[in-house]
Amino acid sequence: MEKDVRKNVFEVYNQVADWFSENRDQGLMEKKYLDEVIAHLNDDSCILDLGCGTGIPILGYFLSRKLNITGLDASSKILSIAKKNFPSTPFIQADMRELSLNKKFDAIIAWHSFFHLPAEDQPAMFGIFEKHLNPGGILLFTSGTIHGEAWGQIGGEKLFHGSLSTEEYQRSLTAHHFSLLKHQVNDPQCGNANIWMAKYTPV
Template identity: 80%
Template sequence: MKKGNSKNVFEVYNKIADCFAENRYQGLMEKKYLDELITHLDARSEVLDLGCGTGIPILGYLRNQNLNVTGVDASDKILALAKKNFPSTLFIQSDMRHLSLNKKFDAIIAWHSFFHLPAEDQPAMFATFEAHLNPNGILLFTSGTTHGEAWGSIGGEDLFHGSLSTREYQDLLTAHDFSVLKHQINDPDCGNANVWMAKYTPVFKTV
């Protein structure tokens, strides 16, 4: 039985921040997905990097494409490193489950962050995504493929991952007015990531 923190994984990241920063792959295996995301955006579009970590490499790459990126992470230790890496970027400490920025973005990225939430906490996040996206905004996130949990390890700490099933994600996206643009399962060129890209296309109902 794993003894790690499954409810607040950011507390684990507070313990392993330096180790994570030193060992996080510095390459950009995510580039093809980020580049596809960028094709849906205009210059100076507003992007929310949800679970931004230290900002390397994803946030840094998006900044280099002249996008306005806001980083959010629940770990204060991780954010301290991110602020050192990108001192001119706006970073906000927040648990994504309680996010309420009173601002809308043209894209939201939750790459290898959303999947640290327990499965029971994930459905509510789709209303949060919806509330923070402009119409035709893009949501890019990674997930598992089956409902359940898995554990990894970093810096001697157990690291929790949760997932819904593929069908559950599809149903949640549809219920919140997202149309799937891409769904890649176990991409061998991207660390076997399961990637979703969807466009927010709200249906405006008249009374």
């Protein structure tokens, strides 16, 4: 069972969807990073919130700024809540590892979602990010700092996190034509998150 949970964390979110909706921090400690992304966008830009959860607070913040955003999550229960929260917003149920939307975006946000993938599944995601971004598009994601895995708790259930090393993330970004804009380690103002922001700059 633990192996299955490790590979498919969205199943845990199906189990704790209501708890998560009630207990997820409603504040916007991520705001300064979201604003930095927005500074690279215009009114016609399209954003993909990859692992959008219930849409609160990140997707909702982009909507409050009158931006075009699509939410994507693998958890059907979580998405049902997101659709109730934001009935006019497009949502997609999909595993990010299998993403093939035949559409490009101007920004992809993978905040506290990408890091639920096992380390062995993460390198291939950079090709998926690349495939779904317009030239000049912005990628924002959070990660760990060392290659490995860790377990936490959510709503009484075990919750898996995986990470590459900092050097592996840097190599993956470079290999897929991303220029690093910011790398903040353990931001104390943002829940000690490790944050990456990069710009897609194809040759």
